[in-house]
Structures are given as structure tokens and as C-alpha cells.
Amino acid sequence: MKKTIHIIGSGFSSLAASCYLAQAGYDVTVFEKNKTIGGRARQLVKEGFTFDIGPTWYWMPDVFERFFADFNKKPSDYYILKKLNPAYSVYFGKDDFITIENTLEKIINAFEKEEPGSSKKLKKFIQTAKSNYNIAIKDLVYNPGVSALELITPATIKKVNQFFSTIKRDVRKEFKNDRLVKILEFPVLFLGAKPSDTPSFYSFMNYADFGLGTFHPKKGMYQVILAMERLALELGVTIKTDAPIEKIIVKNKEAKGIVSKGKLFKSDIVVSGADYHHTETLLDKPFRQYSESYWNKKTFAPSSLLFYVGFDKKLINVNHHTLFFDVDFDIHAEAIYDTPKWPENPLFYASFPSITDNNSAPDGKEAGIFLIPLAPGLEDTPELRATYFEKIMTRFENLTSQSVKNHVIFKESFCINDFIKDYNSYKGNAYGMANTLMQTAFLRPKLKSKRVKNLFFTGQLTVPGPGVPPSLISGKLVADLVTKYHNI
Known part of the structure; x- marks a missing residue:
């Protein structure tokens, strides 16, 4: 008789784990609290517009290819992928922006134009970043975070200094132009920490950006979900939606099942892809590995204030992905990480998928997603949301030289309270736990419970870290760990 596994949540890591575990021969059921699957990567459809609620960037395509290849499939078996050109643009002032195009050669030329002599430095920087990327993907991120020894390989020994320097230090040592510095520091924000707190080794994100490029799945990121x-259904996985979990049942220090809507579902193994902190609250206190003070001391990736906006016209002077760095990043970062508060003048990001994809908006109209990074745990009120929408729309109009406020058909918002309500997210964080030096690899919360046999975890708060590709990898890692301890 097959061993049964219940998986909590249906985000990227949970779905990945479900596929690997079903392939390994387990009887797998996924339980999702919301009415639709996808976790943070759900979709909003309204008045002919379609928005990705969560992730909008498709980076590191090789990780997606590797996932599907593990099942003798390809991404193209399921969705159409387009490489964006330009990848994105970055505004620094009114009608003042730098465009990042779709090849490294074009990007090098743009840097040289901005700062004479920088092209040689960029080539060298990206060469190191590519080396780091190959080491990270081949040697490091597919390790389960069980031991510090996972970090020690012949390749990483040569890179040891990069674990004790920072992205900020390395970038600013080579590049003097502040605009180029901001562009080079931007990718590590996906890891959830300031460039000054992110080890130099993580420059591999710059290779993901400049070397591999930015892609868009036709009809949006939800197509990946x-x-x-x-794939999961083809492998025999059962998926239950509208199935919140109230408790993880433990007997004799062993997970025996879960309770959903008052009903007991017995299983041999429980895997949680839900928020790690929340998952532990589903256990009686003696079975929790980490205290409230532990979580409170950790550096969490930001939360976000998001707006999903339908415009009644096509917009100009923007690209599919557009960053607005016209204010001081350090001051905004301080409001996120050092003295948490609502930033007075926030940086923000905007995505206009309908520029690339006519499935995102009706003809002649534009779908806009706007994101302001925030500290988790802040007060979140309708009044604050309205104030910040007005702030960024005023700046957006000025920077891009167009009128938009009078062309808003509707707007929906999503912020800290929603991250808590919809995802049980700790303090309403959006991206999990940051990848700082002291929160890397074996120093992150463990995939396998130390206190409850047959209980495992996956997702952004555990190994390897924040982001969509790491979540896919996390699902594989936990599945490998389950099969290691529970051979069928």
C-alpha cells in the first residue's frame, strides 16, 4: 500500500514537491486554503483585464527547464515563453531613464555610454557573476541545508572572500556612476536584503539579469502554476482547494495527519509549503522548533503595497517592466530594514504586461501592476493605501510625461493585511526570509522537523530562499529528503 503524503499549500514549492513525491510513488494530496491554487502566484481577472497577483519576473529559465526535464517534459509543452526586449527600463528623473536590453553586448554598450571605461569593468563583473551562478546552481542551491559542509567545495573555497564582502562594496569599488550602481544593486533585492547585507557571492543574480535575460510566459506567470x-494531476496528485488547515496531528512525536474544516485527514507524512512560522502554530507548543523570539530576530524580506490598475488607454514612455529609482534608495531601505515605517518617498516598480501580451487587457487599454516595497508588520489602512497610490501616480505622470489619473477604470490593492489573511504570512512579508550571510543555506529554518517525525517544510522561509526559481528547487529538496528517510 502506498504511503500517503498531505501537502499544505499550493504555491510553487508545494506543487513542485507534489510532482516529485508522486513520481517517487507516494499517494499525494495538496490542501490549499484559498479557492484557487498558486499561493502568492495567484491571478486577478477583472473587466477583461488579467493580472498576476504575485511574481511578475521570469528569471533563471534554466531552473524551470531542469524542473520539467525531471519529468521528461519541457516548459514549451505547457506554455509559450518570450524573451523581453527591452528587459526593463529604470527611471532616474523626468524623461530620464536607462534601458536594459536583451543581450549582454547591448547592456555593455549602454554602460559605456553612461560611464566611459565601465564596459571593461562590467565584462569582468559579469564574468565573476557567471562563475558564481554556475557554482550556485550546480554545487550549492540543490543542497538541503543540513550541514555547513555543503558550502565547502573546491569551487567555493576559491570564492571564500565573496562570502564576507558585500554586493554594495564590490559594485561601488568598480563603478562610480550612481545610476549604474543602482542598476547593478537592483537584482539582489529579489533576495530580500539590502546590497550592504548581501554577500558578494550573490552577484550571480546579476548574471541571471544581464546574462540570461528576462522572459514572459504568454498569459502571465500563472501559466507556470x-x-x-x-503535471501534478498527470502524476496522480489530488488537489483540494478551499481547504484551510487548522491543526497538524502529532502522536508519539510523529505527524499523523491534518485537520481541515474540522475533518481529520490521516497521512503517513506531512509536508508544509505554507508560511513556516504559521505552520508551527498548527502544532502544540512542545513540537515547535523555533520560538517567537527566534522569528522576531530574523531579517525578513519586505512586504509590498501592490496596485492592480485598469487604464482606459495605452500608456507611453514605459516598458513591460519599469523601475522608478528617482528617489534616494538608502532612505527607503532604512524605512524597510532599520527603522521600519512607511517611506516618505518610496521607490516603486511597475509592470505593464499588456505591452507584451494582448491577453492582459482589452484592445486599446493597459493593465498596470505597481509595487512599493515596505517593511513587514507595519500598520495597513485604506487611507494609507489611498495616500500612496496618489503619491506614486503623481510621480508616474511627471516622470513619464503623461496623464494617467483620469484614465483609471479601476484599481485593486493588496498589502500587509492581505498577505496575512490570504497566506498566513509572518508580519505580512511578501518574499519570505532574506538571504543575508547569517541566513544562508544551513543557517535557514530546516526542511525536516527536529521535533516531529515525518514532518517536513518547503518554501521561501527555508532552503534555498526567496523567489520563484528557489521555490521550485525547495520543492525538489524536500521531496528528496522525504524519500531519503522514507524509502517506499
Whole structure:
């Protein structure tokens, strides 16, 4: 008789784990608290517009290819992928922006134009970043975070200094132009920490950006979720939606099942892809590994204030991905990480998928997603949301030289309270736990419970870290760990 596994949550890591575990021969059921699958990567459809609620960047395509290849599939079996050109643009002032195009050669030329002599430095920087990327993907991120020895390989020994320097230090040592510095420091924000707190080794994100490029799945990132659902169903996984979990049942220090809507579902193994902190609250206190003070001391990736906006016209002077760095990043970062508060003048990011994808908006109209990074745990009120929408729309109009406020058909918002309500997210964080030096690899919360046999974890708060590709990897890692301890 097959061993049964219940998986809590249906985000990228949970769906990945479900596929690997079903392939390994387990009887797998996924329980999702919301009415639709996808976790943070759900979709909003309204008045002919379609928005990705969560992730909008498709980076590191090789990780997606590797995932599907593990099942003798390809991403193209499920969705159409387009490389964006330009990848994105960055505004620094009114009608003042730098465009990052779709090849390293074009990017090098843009840097040289901005700062004479910088092209040689960029080539060298990206060469190191590529080396780091190859080491990270081949040697490091597919390790389960069990031991410090995982970090010690012939390749990483040569890079040891990069674990004790920072991205900020390395970038500013070579590049003097503040605009180029901001562009080079931007990718590590996906890891959830300031460039000054992110080890130099993570420059591999710059290779993901400049070397591999930025892609868009036709009809949006939710197509990846639907692809993984289809694969899971093909492998025999059962998926239950509208199925919140109230408790993890433990007997004799062993997970025996879960309770959903008052009903007991017995299983041999429980895997949680839900928020790690929340998952532990589903256990009686003696079975929790980490105290409240432990979580409170950790550096969490930011939360976000997001707006999903339908415009009644096509917009100008923007690209599919557009960053607005016209204010001081250090001051905004301080409001996120050092003295948490609502930033007076926030940086923000905007995505206009309908520029690339006519499935995102009706003809002649534009779908806009706007994101302001925030400290987790802040007060979140309708009044604050309205104030910040007005702030960024005023700046947006000025920077891009167009009128938009009078062309808003509707706007929906999503912020800290929603991250808590919809995802049980600790303090309403959006991206999990930051990848700082002291929160890397074996120093992150463990995939396997130390106190409850047959209980495992996956997702952004555990190994390897924040982001969509790491979540796919996390699902594989936990599945490998389950099969290691529970051979069928």
C-alpha cells in the first residue's frame, strides 16, 4: 500500500514537491486554503483585464527547464515563453531613464555610454557573476541545508572572500556612476536584503539579469502554476482547494495527519509549503522548533503595497517592466530594514504586461501592476493605501510625461493585511526570509522537523530562499529528503 503524503499549500514549492513525491510513488494530496491554487502566484481577472497577483519576473529559465526535464517534459509543452526586449527600463528623473536590453553586448554598450571605461569593468563583473551562478546552481542551491559542509567545495573555497564582502562594496569599488550602481544593486533585492547585507557571492543574480535575460510566459506567470498543476494531476496528485488547515496531528512525536474544516485527514507524512512560522502554530507548543523570539530576530524580506490598475488607454514612455529609482534608495531601505515605517518617498516598480501580451487587457487599454516595497508588520489602512497610490501616480505622470489619473477604470490593492489573511504570512512579508550571510543555506529554518517525525517544510522561509526559481528547487529538496528517510 502506498504511503500517503498531505501537502499544505499550493504555491510553487508545494506543487513542485507534489510532482516529485508522486513520481517517487507516494499517494499525494495538496490542501490549499484559498479557492484557487498558486499561493502568492495567484491571478486577478477583472473587466477583461488579467493580472498576476504575485511574481511578475521570469528569471533563471534554466531552473524551470531542469524542473520539467525531471519529468521528461519541457516548459514549451505547457506554455509559450518570450524573451523581453527591452528587459526593463529604470527611471532616474523626468524623461530620464536607462534601458536594459536583451543581450549582454547591448547592456555593455549602454554602460559605456553612461560611464566611459565601465564596459571593461562590467565584462569582468559579469564574468565573476557567471562563475558564481554556475557554482550556485550546480554545487550549492540543490543542497538541503543540513550541514555547513555543503558550502565547502573546491569551487567555493576559491570564492571564500565573496562570502564576507558585500554586493554594495564590490559594485561601488568598480563603478562610480550612481545610476549604474543602482542598476547593478537592483537584482539582489529579489533576495530580500539590502546590497550592504548581501554577500558578494550573490552577484550571480546579476548574471541571471544581464546574462540570461528576462522572459514572459504568454498569459502571465500563472501559466507556470497551471503547468505545474497539470503535471501534478498527470502524476496522480489530488488537489483540494478551499481547504484551510487548522491543526497538524502529532502522536508519539510523529505527524499523523491534518485537520481541515474540522475533518481529520490521516497521512503517513506531512509536508508544509505554507508560511513556516504559521505552520508551527498548527502544532502544540512542545513540537515547535523555533520560538517567537527566534522569528522576531530574523531579517525578513519586505512586504509590498501592490496596485492592480485598469487604464482606459495605452500608456507611453514605459516598458513591460519599469523601475522608478528617482528617489534616494538608502532612505527607503532604512524605512524597510532599520527603522521600519512607511517611506516618505518610496521607490516603486511597475509592470505593464499588456505591452507584451494582448491577453492582459482589452484592445486599446493597459493593465498596470505597481509595487512599493515596505517593511513587514507595519500598520495597513485604506487611507494609507489611498495616500500612496496618489503619491506614486503623481510621480508616474511627471516622470513619464503623461496623464494617467483620469484614465483609471479601476484599481485593486493588496498589502500587509492581505498577505496575512490570504497566506498566513509572518508580519505580512511578501518574499519570505532574506538571504543575508547569517541566513544562508544551513543557517535557514530546516526542511525536516527536529521535533516531529515525518514532518517536513518547503518554501521561501527555508532552503534555498526567496523567489520563484528557489521555490521550485525547495520543492525538489524536500521531496528528496522525504524519500531519503522514507524509502517506499
